[in-house]
Structures are given as structure tokens and as C-alpha cells.
Amino acid sequence: MSKIAVIGLGSMGYGMAQSCLRAGHDTWGxxxxxxxxxxxxxxxxxxxxxxxxxxxxxxxxLNAAQTEAVLxxxxxxxxxxxxxxxxxxxxxxxxxxxxKMQERCAKAGVLYLDAPISGGSVKAAxxxxxxxxxxxxxxxxxxxxxxxxxxxxxxxxxxxxxxGSAMKAVNQLLAGxxxxxxxxxxxxxxxxxxxPDKFVEVISKCAGSSWMLENRAPHIVDGDYTPRSSVxxxxxxxxxxxxxxKSAQFSAPITAVALQQFVAAAGMGFGGEDDAAVAKVYxxxxxxxxxxxxx
Amino acid sequence: MSKIAVIGLGSMGYGMAQSCLRAGHDTWGxxxxxxxxxxxxxxxxxxxxxxxxxxxxxxxxLNAAQTEAVLxxxxxxxxxxxxxxxxxxxxxxxxxxxxKMQERCAKAGVLYLDAPISGGSVKAAxxxxxxxxxxxxxxxxxxxxxxxxxxxxxxxxxxxxxxGSAMKAVNQLLAGxxxxxxxxxxxxxxxxxxxPDKFVEVISKCAGSSWMLENRAPHIVDGDYTPRSSVxxxxxxxxxxxxxxKSAQFSAPITAVALQQFVAAAGMGFGGEDDAAVAKVYxxxxxxxxxxxxx
Numbered sequence: 001m002s003k004i005a006v007i008g009l010g011s012m013g014y015g016m017a018q019s020c021l022r023a024g025h026d027t028w029g030x031x032x033x034x035x036x037x038x039x040x041x042x043x044x045x046x047x048x049x050x051x052x053x054x055x056x057x058x059x060x061x062l063n064a065a066q067t068e069a070v071l072x073x074x075x076x077x078x079x080x081x082x083x084x085x086x087x088x089x090x091x092x093x094x095x096x097x098x099x100k101m102q103e104r105c106a107k108a109g110v111l112y113l114d115a116p117i118s119g120g121s122v123k124a125a126x127x128x129x130x131x132x133x134x135x136x137x138x139x140x141x142x143x144x145x146x147x148x149x150x151x152x153x154x155x156x157x158x159x160x161x162x163x164g165s166a167m168k169a170v171n172q173l174l175a176g177x178x179x180x181x182x183x184x185x186x187x188x189x190x191x192x193x194x195x196p197d198k199f200v201e202v203i204s205k206c207a208g209s210s211w212m213l214e215n216r217a218p219h220i221v222d223g224d225y226t227p228r229s230s231v232x233x234x235x236x237x238x239x240x241x242x243x244x245x246k247s248a249q250f251s252a253p254i255t256a257v258a259l260q261q262f263v264a265a266a267g268m269g270f271g272g273e274d275d276a277a278v279a280k281v282y283x284x285x286x287x288x289x290x291x292x293x294x295x
Numbered sequence: 296m297s298k299i300a301v302i303g304l305g306s307m308g309y310g311m312a313q314s315c316l317r318a319g320h321d322t323w324g325x326x327x328x329x330x331x332x333x334x335x336x337x338x339x340x341x342x343x344x345x346x347x348x349x350x351x352x353x354x355x356x357l358n359a360a361q362t363e364a365v366l367x368x369x370x371x372x373x374x375x376x377x378x379x380x381x382x383x384x385x386x387x388x389x390x391x392x393x394x395k396m397q398e399r400c401a402k403a404g405v406l407y408l409d410a411p412i413s414g415g416s417v418k419a420a421x422x423x424x425x426x427x428x429x430x431x432x433x434x435x436x437x438x439x440x441x442x443x444x445x446x447x448x449x450x451x452x453x454x455x456x457x458x459g460s461a462m463k464a465v466n467q468l469l470a471g472x473x474x475x476x477x478x479x480x481x482x483x484x485x486x487x488x489x490x491p492d493k494f495v496e497v498i499s500k501c502a503g504s505s506w507m508l509e510n511r512a513p514h515i516v517d518g519d520y521t522p523r524s525s526v527x528x529x530x531x532x533x534x535x536x537x538x539x540x541k542s543a544q545f546s547a548p549i550t551a552v553a554l555q556q557f558v559a560a561a562g563m564g565f566g567g568e569d570d571a572a573v574a575k576v577y578x579x580x581x582x583x584x585x586x587x588x589x590x
Contacts, residue, residue, distance in 0.1 A: 170484040174480045177476045184472075185469045211503070244487065250577075251577070254475060285546050
């Protein structure tokens with residue numbers, strides 16, 4: 001039984017904190033949102049100050065800036081962590097940033113696991129995430145109780161921070177483009193008399209299928225844009241991908257165009273909806289009515 | 296046992312003709328390439344003039360123009376087909392074109408099945424294609440022996456020509472974009488230390504996967520660009536998609552960008568290679584060396 005803090009109780013972090021609790025760990029939940037902390041405390045979690053002998057800090061925030069603030073900002077936690085404790089950093093960040101954080105943690109005697117997560121909020125709550133992890137053998141060993149509690153699959157991608165974040169960026173490039181392409185193809189089909197439900201029925205069995213198509217296209221068929229993962233994730237994550245690409249002088253034209261479609265979806269006011277709502281950009285541009293919309 | 300003609304003995308048509316032969320049908324093979332006809336005759340097929348009582352004509356050519364020439368050109372076959380025979384049109388064509396061909400065949404008393412194919416040359420030779428078909432009940436009934444001989448899955452998409460071609464266009468949009476996106480992501484990963492084999496190993500189990508990624512990325516890992524399906528297919532097929540889209544006033548920006556990557560691959564001299572060679576565009580642009588290339 002470990003002492004674990006989950007910092008960031010958003011749609012992913014809250015479920016991961018629940019999964020740690022369910023696995024029997026003494027778990028602290030920390031968020032700027034007091035309601036989330038109170039709710040977690042009501043479920044058996046801890047809401048007070050972190051203990052001096054904390055074993056594991058999982059950082060489940062939005063990006064590099066928030067990760068750095070949590071670790072090394074004015075009220076940063078690393079200064080107060082005991083030697084040998086491990087930081088598990090779960091945000092999508094540039095590989096170079098992860099490497100820098102590993103170095104700064106090492107100076108404080110704290111281990112660092114570069115550990116971006118994938119799978120969505122339902123899998124987070126069920127302890128079934130995929131984690132793309134890299135770090136020293138000591139970091140993996142120290143992180144194991146939290147990894148076991150939250151993940152179904154842990155990819156061990158290397159012995160230093162950076163490799164995990166690199167693979168996550170690659171995965172996000174594909175996932176984001178595939179969602180937008182699914183929306184482009186589904187709405188294109190509508191102009192040719194292919195209904196959204198026929199699209200899902202046939203294409204999911206054909207060479208044009210993708211994991212994201214099978215997962216997201218049914219949301220459009222159902223007209224259900226309850227956010228499992230929101231449109232707003234993609235300008236952020238594809239932006240990180242393109243920043244990394246630019247630094248490496250790598251031209252990524254398809255990613256760049258897909259990003260624009262999510263930006264347009266946010267601009268139309270759908271940023272908080274499920275990311276399948278990127279289909280609304282295509283539908284509006286072409287004068288189409290999606291399932292569940294008024295004609 | 297039916298009398299079937301397969302017109303167009305390219306990488307798909309030749310295998311389909313073999314599958315008809317294997318199923319016990321009396322099968323004629325027709326191509327402008329005399330070598331292909333002689334080869335098919337040597338395997339037990341027929342190479343002479345089509346019989347007056349032909350049951351089924353499968354047209355396995357490249358595009359709408361070739362389909363129209365085969366059916367209604369100077370030496371077009373429809374004029375000589377018996378009433379009640381069926382044309383199975385397998386090329387990727389605009390839905391409106393398929394509808395027009397159906398009408399013209401009907402005037403000659405000939406049935407028409409709009410039946411684009413999917414699956415590649417290996418599945419063609421094994422009788423395991425997917426066929427996206429639409430047409431009258433009579434057309435389906437008349438075509439059944441040839442469909443049974445060549446297809447594992449026949450999607451019955453409607454009672455008139457057009458619906459099959461529409462679904463094929465949707466599938467090609469996705470398949471083409473997914474190949475180019477796989478190439479973009481795989482080479483992007485290389486700039487961040489993700490090796491091509493690690494890419495396949497991890498991403499194929501993640502949300503970023505696609506049918507095309509799992510099928511084509513291993514070709515890059517192996518440095519094997521033997522064309523199962525060539526780069527040259529995609530400027531053609533994505534061009535058809537964009538022509539249909541433009542006619543419908545549908546904006547398809549991701550498809551448009553993916554098309555350009557295949558055009559660049561052809562421009563670099565890789566048009567006859569496996570379509571995974573679109574990765575060479577990204578690699579050259581970024582100064583990367585793919586597996587099997589000299590550094």
C-alpha cells in the first residue's frame with residue numbers, strides 16, 4: 001500500500017485517483033477546483049496537505065506549463081518530496097521538456113517517469129489506461145504500484161524521459177487526423193447518399209477503417225456530443241505535435257490541415273463538445289444536416 | 296457453370312479471372328496486353344472472341360473513361376451481349392457515371408451492377424475481395440455466380456447503380472488519407488527517436504491505429520516497396536473523390552493535402568512502387584534515411 005498523490009482531478013485524473021483508491025492505496029487528490037477535491041474526499045480519498053513520506057506523485061494536468069508549475073512553481077511539490085519518491089508525468093508534452101524535468105527532479109533526488117496516458121476518461125476510471133512510459137529502472141520500479149492501479153497496458157519505451165512523450169506525440173498525430181478524416185469522409189458520404197449509419201456499418205469492415213472511426217463515428221450517428229474527449233483537446237495536442245515537428249524541421253501538412261478543422265469547430269462554439277463534433281464544420285460548410293440536428 | 300468474361304487482366308482482374316476459373320466457370324480473359332491473355336489461356340482460360348451467350352461481363356479497368364470505352368466504344372461489348380446478361384463494373388468511378396452506364400445498358404436489355412472492389416491483388420486471386428455493390432434485384436441475381444467466385448464479402452448497398460460507387464469513394468478517401476498519415480506519423484516519430492519497428496509495435500495497439508497503418512507500415516519497416524498497390528493509384532482515386540466532392544460543393548481539405556503527397560511521391564519517381572513509398576516524400580523532406588535505404 002503506497003501513498004499516492006494525484007495532482008489534477010480533471011476527466012482523466014479523477015478516474016485515475018479513483019483507480020488508485022480502489023487498488024487500496026492511500027490516495028491524495030489535489031486540484032484548483034475545491035469541489036473536485038471535496039468530491040474525492042467523500043469517496044474515501046484524502047484532501048489535506050501531502051504527507052512528508054509520499055511515495056508517488058501523478059501529475060495529470062493539461063500541458064507542459066502546468067506540469068512545470070506543479071513541480072517547480074511557487075508552491076511546487078518537488079522541493080518537499082522525499083528522496084526516492086517518483087513523479088509520474090502524464091500530460092502530453094514535448095520530449096525535450098520531459099528530459100528537462102527529469103534532470104531537474106534528479107537534482108532534488110526525485111525519480112521521474114515520462115508517462116503520457118491514452119484511453120479516455122472511462123478507461124481512466126476503470127484502471128485500464130494505456131501508458132507510454134520511459135524512465136530509469138528505478139523510476140519504473142518506484143512507479144509500479146500506481147501504474148498497476150491505473151493501466152491495462154504499460155509500454156516501456158526506454159530508460160530515459162522523452163521516449164514516452166515522443167510516442168504519445170506520434171499517437172496523437174494519428175488519432176487527431178483520423179477523427180477529422182472520419183468526419184470528412186462521413187459527411188462527404190452524406191452528399192452522395194451514404195447515410196451515417198450505413199457509413200459505420202460498411203466502412204468499419206473495410207480498409208478505410210481506423211480505431212478512431214470505429215470509436216467516434218457512432219457518436220455522430222447518435223447525434224450525441226457529450227464530451228468523452230473534447231474538441232478543445234486537439235488544437236492543444238496537434239499544436240504540440242506541430243511545435244515539435246517545426247523544431248525538428250519536419251513538414252507535417254496533413255496534421256496542419258486537421259488542426260485547422262478542430263480550430264474551426266472551436267470557433268463555431270463546439271470546443272466543449274465531444275471531438276466528433278468536428279463533423280459539424282464539414283456539415284455547415286456543405287449545408288448538410290447531421291443526425292439529431294434540426295433540418 | 297456460367298460463361299464469364301473478365302475484361303482487364305491487370306493486378307486485380309487477373310486474379311478475379313483465376314478465381315472464376317477455379318470456381319468452375321467457363322472464363323474468357325480480355326486485355327490489350329496479349330501476354331496476359333496468353334498467360335490466362337495457358338492456365339485453362341479462354342482467349343478467343345466472346346461467346347454469343349455470355350452470362351456475365353466483369354469490367355476490371357482503371358477508371359470511368361476505360362469502362363465507357365469497353366462498354367460502348369468502337370469495339371464496345373454491350374451491343375453484342377444477349378438480353379439479360381449482366382455487366383459487373385468494378386472500377387472506381389463517380390456515382391453519376393455508374394447511374395448513366397446503368398441506363399445505357401438497360402436500353403440494350405443488359406443488366407448493370409455497380410460493383411467497385413476492395414482488398415488488393417492477393418485477395419483478388421484468392422476469391423476474397425470485398426465488393427461494394429448496388430443494382431436491381433435482377434442484376435444481383437444474374438451477377439451472383441461471379442460475386443460468389445471472387446468475393447468474401449458483398450455489401451448490398453441499394454437497388455440502383457451509384458450507391459456502390461459512392462461507398463467506394465468514401466472508403467478510398469479514408470484509405471488514401473490513412474496511408475499518407477501513417478507515413479507522416481512514422482517519419483515524424485523517427486525525428487524523435489521512435490524507430491519504425493517500435494512505431495508498428497506500439498501504435499498498432501493504440502488509438503492511433505488504422506487498418507492501412509497495420510497493413511502498410513510493415514512495408515516501410517522491411518524496406519520492401521514491391522507494389523501490392525501502387526502510389527499511382529492514389530492521385531487517380533483521390534482525384535475522383537475530389538472531383539465528386541467539388542461537384543457536390545463539398546470541401547475536403549485533408550483529402551486534398553494527402554493527394555499532394557502522393558503526387559509528390561510520383562514526381563520523385565516512385566509512382567510504380569508500393570503506396571507505402573509515400574513515406575519517401577517525408578523522409579527526403581526531413582533528411583531522414585528509411586530502413587533499407589543507403590544512409
